Amino acid sequence: MKDLIRIKSLLSTEVEDLLNQQVKKEALSSSIYLAMASWCNRNGFDYSSEYFFKQAEEERHHQLKFYKYILDMGGNAISPEVTGIKQEYNSFREVFEDALEQEISVTQSIKKIYARCLNEQDYVTNEFLNWFLKEQREEEYKARRALELFEIIGEEGTGSWEIDKHVGKIKYDSEAN
Amino acid sequence: MVTTVTERQTGTWEDVFSTQAGAVYQCDAESCWYINFAGKVAKFDYRCLQKLKKAVYHIDIEAKLLDSSKDPDVEIIFICACDHTYILTLLQIIELKELLQGTFVMLQLNNILHDKLYRTAV
Ligand SMILES: [Fe+2]
Ligand SMILES: [Fe+2]
Numbered sequence: 547m548k549d550l551i552r553i554k555s556l557l558s559t560e561v562e563d564l565l566n567q568q569v570k571k572e573a574l575s576s577s578i579y580l581a582m583a584s585w586c587n588r589n590g591f592d593y594s595s596e597y598f599f600k601q602a603e604e605e606r607h608h609q610l611k612f613y614k615y616i617l618d619m620g621g622n623a624i625s626p627e628v629t630g631i632k633q634e635y636n637s638f639r640e641v642f643e644d645a646l647e648q649e650i651s652v653t654q655s656i657k658k659i660y661a662r663c664l665n666e667q668d669y670v671t672n673e674f675l676n677w678f679l680k681e682q683r684e685e686e687y688k689a690r691r692a693l694e695l696f697e698i699i700g701e702e703g704t705g706s707w708e709i710d711k712h713v714g715k716i717k718y719d720s721e722a723n
Numbered sequence: 724m725v726t727t728v729t730e731r732q733t734g735t736w737e738d739v740f741s742t743q744a745g746a747v748y749q750c751d752a753e754s755c756w757y758i759n760f761a762g763k764v765a766k767f768d769y770r771c772l773q774k775l776k777k778a779v780y781h782i783d784i785e786a787k788l789l790d791s792s793k794d795p796d797v798e799i800i801f802i803c804a805c806d807h808t809y810i811l812t813l814l815q816i817i818e819l820k821e822l823l824q825g826t827f828v829m830l831q832l833n834n835i836l837h838d839k840l841y842r843t844a845v
Contacts, residue, residue, distance in 0.1 A: 547737045548751045549837040551830055554769040
């Protein structure tokens with residue numbers, strides 16, 4: 547009897563499901579960042595708005611990377627429905643708190659897929675995920691750095707204007723990279 | 724693609740798994756499976772089999788059993804896997820789930836056999 551299932555796809559049903567969930571998660575991230583870009587723009591934080599526009603584009607790129615991997619491996623990539631995006635924020639700071647929270651949750655879900663793949667010895671997918679693990683280092687670093695500006699500079703007086711200006715300069719160029 | 728066939732046409736079907744309620748066969752030549760269940764034999768390719776699995780596994784049997792607002796004996800569940808539809812009672816759903824669970828365990832076992840016997844360099 548032929549091993550028909552393995553012939554058709556490299557991915558197990560479970561891993562394929564998890565990867566599709568991640569496609570949705572990246573799409574969600576992209577939409578969240580887009581909403582943040584809008585809020586910052588409307589409230590006069592131009593550098594931050596630009597920063598979030600860039601992040602939104604990156605997340606879209608992540609989404610497509612997962613999407614194409616699923617297809618390349620013989621799986622079924624599902625175009626996700628994205629709803630319930632928060633459009634309004636109570637403060638400038640809250641935007642960045644949410645951004646970091648979102649990145650942490652993405653890191654956690656990639657770790658979950660990684661663990662599952664190790665469990666079933668799907669080293670091929672693990673290798674694919676390595677790129678994302680490294681990417682999350684940068685993503686969390688940048689989000690954390692942005693939030694730290696609120697501690698260092700403070701929002702009083704021209705503080706938020708100063709914070710906004712610095713957000714545009716955040717870069718991850720550590721030696722660890 | 725799913726086609727309903729009335730009887731076994733060739734001798735190239737191999738038993739995958741069977742229960743009192745039904746049986747699943749694999750046809751290597753056509754790269755598909757035949758499921759004999761609920762009074763008919765239906766052909767499933769890889770995609771459709773995955774869809775059927777997903778549909779059946781996602782039914783919350785416990786919740787349906789506990790739902791006292793309806794008479795569980797007349798519960799009718801539609802399962803659409805490609806252009807094929809099953810209309811089943813709750814008992815049949817349990818039977819179909821058992822049949823599929825056994826089938827996927829056997830297919831997984833077949834995968835292990837292939838890995839161990841044919842794919843491993845000694
Ligand atoms: Fe991402
Ligand atoms: Fe991100």
